[in-house]
Amino acid sequence: MSIDLRSDTVTRPTPAMLDAMVGAQLGDDVLGDDPTVHRLQARVAELLGAEAALFTPSGTMANLLAVRSQCEAGDEIIIHSGGHIVNYETAGFAAIAGVSSRTIESPDGLFEPRDVERLMRPVESHFARSRMVVLENTHNTGGGTVWPMDRLAAVCARAAELGLVRHLDGARLWNACVASGHAPAEFARHFDTVSVCFSKGLGAPVGSALAGPRETIERAHRLRKMLGGSMRQAGLLAAAALHAIEHHFERLRDDHANARLLAEAAAASAGLRCDAGRVRTNIVYFDVDLPGGADGFVRRLADAGVRMLALGGGRVRAVTHLGVDRAGAERAAEAIGRCAAELAG
Ligand SMILES: *Cc1c(COP(=O)(O)O)cnc(C)c1O
Numbered sequence: 194m195s196i197d198l199r200s201d202t203v204t205r206p207t208p209a210m211l212d213a214m215v216g217a218q219l220g221d222d223v224l225g226d227d228p229t230v231h232r233l234q235a236r237v238a239e240l241l242g243a244e245a246a247l248f249t250p251s252g253t254m255a256n257l258l259a260v261r262s263q264c265e266a267g268d269e270i271i272i273h274s275g276g277h278i279v280n281y282e283t284a285g286f287a288a289i290a291g292v293s294s295r296t297i298e299s300p301d302g303l304f305e306p307r308d309v310e311r312l313m314r315p316v317e318s319h320f321a322r323s324r325m326v327v328l329e330n331t332h333n334t335g336g337g338t339v340w341p342m343d344r345l346a347a348v349c350a351r352a353a354e355l356g357l358v359r360h361l362d363g364a365r366l367w368n369a370c371v372a373s374g375h376a377p378a379e380f381a382r383h384f385d386t387v388s389v390c391f392s393k394g395l396g397a398p399v400g401s402a403l404a405g406p407r408e409t410i411e412r413a414h415r416l417r418k419m420l421g422g423s424m425r426q427a428g429l430l431a432a433a434a435l436h437a438i439e440h441h442f443e444r445l446r447d448d449h450a451n452a453r454l455l456a457e458a459a460a461a462s463a464g465l466r467c468d469a470g471r472v473r474t475n476i477v478y479f480d481v482d483l484p485g486g487a488d489g490f491v492r493r494l495a496d497a498g499v500r501m502l503a504l505g506g507g508r509v510r511a512v513t514h515l516g517v518d519r520a521g522a523e524r525a526a527e528a529i530g531r532c533a534a535e536l537a538g
Contacts, residue, residue, distance in 0.1 A: 195495070195499065196498060196500065196521045196524060196525050197516065197517075198455070198512055199501060199510075200502070200512050201365075201393045201394045201513070201514035202393060203514070204396040205398075205516065206397070206398050206433060207515075209436065209440065210397070213433065214430075216432070217428045217431070218428060219426040220426070221425050222248075222425060222426070223418075223423045223424070223425055227425075228428065229427075229432050230428050230431045232435060233248055233432075233435050234248055236435060237389065237438075238404055240376075240378065240438070241404040242381055242382055244405070244406050245404065245405065245410035245411075246404040247402060247410050247413050247414055247417065248401075248424075248434075249403060249417060250399065250401075251399075251400075251401055252362075252389075252390045252392075253281075254417065254420065254422050255388035255403040256278050256282060256285075256286075256360075256362055257282065257286065257289060257290065257420070258403050258416050259405075260278070260285075260290045260292055260360070261286075261289060261413075261416055262413045262416055263360070263386065263409060264292045264325055265291075265322075265324075266292070267322065268291075268292050268321060268322045268323075268324035269293045269322065269324060270294050270324065270326070270327055271297065271308075271309055271312045271313075271323065271327070271352075272295075272297070272326070273298075273302050273303075273304060273327075273332065273335070275333070275334030275335060276327060276362070277329060277333055277334075280334070293321055295314075297309075300335070301335040301471075302329060302332025303335065304348065305344070306347050306351035309351055309355065309357070310351065310355070313355055323355070323357060324357065325357055325360055326348070326357045326359055327361075328345060328348065328361050328362070329363075330361060330362075330365070330366055330369045331368050331372075336476060337452070337472065337474035338474075339369045341373075342373070345383060346383055349384065358385050360385065361383075363380070363381070364390040364401070365393055365474065365475075366380060366381075366387070366389050367389070367393075367394060368449070368474040370442075371445040371446050371474075372474050384405075386404065386405035386409060387403070388402070388404075389401060391437050391438070394441070394448055394514055395437035395438065395441045395442065395445075396437050396514065396515045397434045397436075398430070398433055400431070400433070402434075445474075448513040449473065449475055451517065452472050452475045452476065452477050452513045453469065454523065455477050455529065457469045458525075458527070459479040462530050463534070463537050464482050464483040464536065464537045465480070466479060466482065467479035475513045476511075476512050477511045477512070479508070479511075480508055484538075485536060487508055490503070490532060490533070493536060494528055494529070494532050497528040497532055499524070499528045
């Protein structure tokens with residue numbers, strides 16, 4: 194079997210998770226009576242210290258609901274240039290919410306209060322209305338970066354003073370919590386809304402949630418229906434997410450240790466460049482300076498039974514998850530070194 198490190202979305206439900214799904218109490222969530230969905234939403238709201246939460250089919254939808262329920266057409270969001278919302282969500286914020294974006298550049302996905310100040314539009318009839326700031330924690334394209342709490346708090350405090358709504362794309366907030374020792378609510382309390390994914394490192398097959406004030410979540414609920422995202426016996430999926438929260442949260446630290454192992458293997462390989470010291474969660478990026486480039490390296494790895502993603506610009510991404518144990522990570526680390534040596538000739 195190949196070791197699949199393309200993403201932490203590739204996990205299959207464990208036997209215990211499947212048992213939880215089969216045993217779930219179900220109802221019709223569109224009619225509002227699926228008890229397992231209610232239980233999941235209450236649990237997520239509790240974990241994030243929010244008034245309410247809404248189960249969604251994807252993180253993309255949770256983020257879109259956050260934007261669409263809190264911005265008007267013609268508003269503008271302030272976000273990092275590598276942010277998921279502005280790169281990997283088919284510009285739904287523009288197409289469906291009618292919102293534009295102003296972006297901040299930085300190597301790690303983090304920024305400062307002054308960056309938000311700088312991108313604020315003057316309140317004047319020529320300009321879009323600056324309306325929302327989006328932070329991503331962990332930051333995917335920044336390298337699985339964890340926002341330091343004081344910096345996150347400072348950015349959010351300044352954004353609030355400037356009258357901006359604050360949204361956290363917390364697809365991997367669980368990883369940020371395990372890496373930093375902070376509880377989800379400690380990060381979440383600085384935001385109006387927070388999205389979280391169950392189908393990344395937590396290992397559920399499907400699903401995300403949006404949490405926030407009751408009134409915002411009621412708007413999001415209506416919009417979810419409009420977008421075709423309401424699901425009937427969704428308790429099947431909610432049961433998997435509940436199981437994932439209870440059983441797969443703490444084990445994310447194993448994924449982080451495995452990612453570090455892969456990063457160190459890349460850093461030690463001639464022809465590969467990796468700043469292993471920056472890897473704190475489950476995402477590893479490295480650069481390939483070998484004949485055939487990133488594509489050639491990833492093909493060679495695939496032949497050796499290890500799958501990673503070749504990105505543009507000579508970069509490769511590997512993401513660890515519950516489908517890859519320590520022995521698998523050791524095999525992948527060994528394959529990185531061996532394939533690099535072969536290609537270097
Ligand atoms: C994966 C991801 C999402 C949501 O993705 P879906 O595939 O729609 O669930 C949102 N934000 C970030 C940072 C992600 O990595």
